[in-house]
Amino acid sequence: MVSVCEDLCPGYRFFAYDNYRLYKGVVFDGKQTEHLALDVEQIASSDADLTLQVKVWSTNQKGFRVNHYIADVILVKQVTVAPQLSGLDSDIMTNGEPSLETTAPYENGTLFHGPSFQSIQQVLDIDEKGLMLRCNAPTIAKDNQGQFGVSSTNPFVDDVLYQAMLVWVKINSNKGSLPSSAKRYEQYELIPQGADFYVSLNVVSDQPNAMSADITLHSKTGKVYGQMFGAEVTISDALNPLFLQNSVIKTSQDRSVSAE
CATH class of the missing domain: 3.10.129.120 (Thiol Ester Dehydrase; Chain A)
Known part of the structure; x- marks a missing residue:
């Protein structure tokens, strides 16, 4: 999901994602679907960042859509400086x-x-x-x-x-x-x-x-x-x-x- 978003938006890099949901994971047991689709839609933007909603899905044997993963991927031009964790033993x-x-x-x-x-x-x-x-x-x-x-x-x-x-x-x-x-x-x-x-x-x-x-x-x-x-x-x-x-x-x- 992140890799595709970065490929679509040169000059931006991954920083965060919001609203991640796992609907039905993909199990690689030899019986998994051969084709996965990925939908990307830009839902927000500013001078410093972009937010892309990404959905990973497939079609089952009956022809119905099966959702697997969804998240709002946030890309930025510059990642914020890392915070420091305090109180460690x-x-x-x-x-x-x-x-x-x-x-x-x-x-x-x-x-x-x-x-x-x-x-x-x-x-x-x-x-x-x-x-x-x-x-x-x-x-x-x-x-x-x-x-x-x-x-x-x-x-x-x-x-x-x-x-x-x-x-x-x-x-x-x-x-x-x-x-x-x-x-x-x-x-x-x-x-x-x-x-x-x-x-x-x-x-x-x-x-x-x-x-x-x-x-x-x-x-x-x-x-x-x-x-x-x-x-x-x-x-x-x-x-x-x-x-x-x-x-x-x-x-x-x-x-x-x-x-x-």
Whole structure:
């Protein structure tokens, strides 16, 4: 979505998106639709920025339109200087909470992501109000990045924003969850591949079937890389066996490759 918008608007670069919604994600299981369409409409402009509403959709076997993603992408001529996060606990960021058992979210059914999206290194702290994660931006060879790889955004890193929410929900309620929406995301600086960074999540609302949070990607010194506001996930017990099954399959495949 971002890549297409920047291609259409030379001289502008991505800064934020508003009103993101995930209607029906695209699962690449060999049965996915072969063609995805993308509609772009300019809905606002000024001397400094443009706002483009972007919709990703496809047509199902019955000929009906299926919406997948929608967001209002904001492009600017110059990105605002990154804010500084204050009040960070240096001891927690270095050592983590001593009483906290380290989880293995990519192996225990909490998350279902493959190696290219596995940024989380350690759960440093977690309580009913939020969590902090220590992460590392995966280094992905350009040939393995696909059609829309690392450019103005890094999809392999950005996904950890929602992963943090899935981890919080699983640890606090032992349920699975999936992303549904976000009010706004602002990106100030791209996190370099291979670099360490941190994720701080603050819970805004916690309900039996949904949870919303504000999430910040930042450095150890508090430099903000990106901030998501009003992100929401949908919670369901039914997701637990699906996530665990995928984790078991993925782990078996990884071990098979290693053995070869």
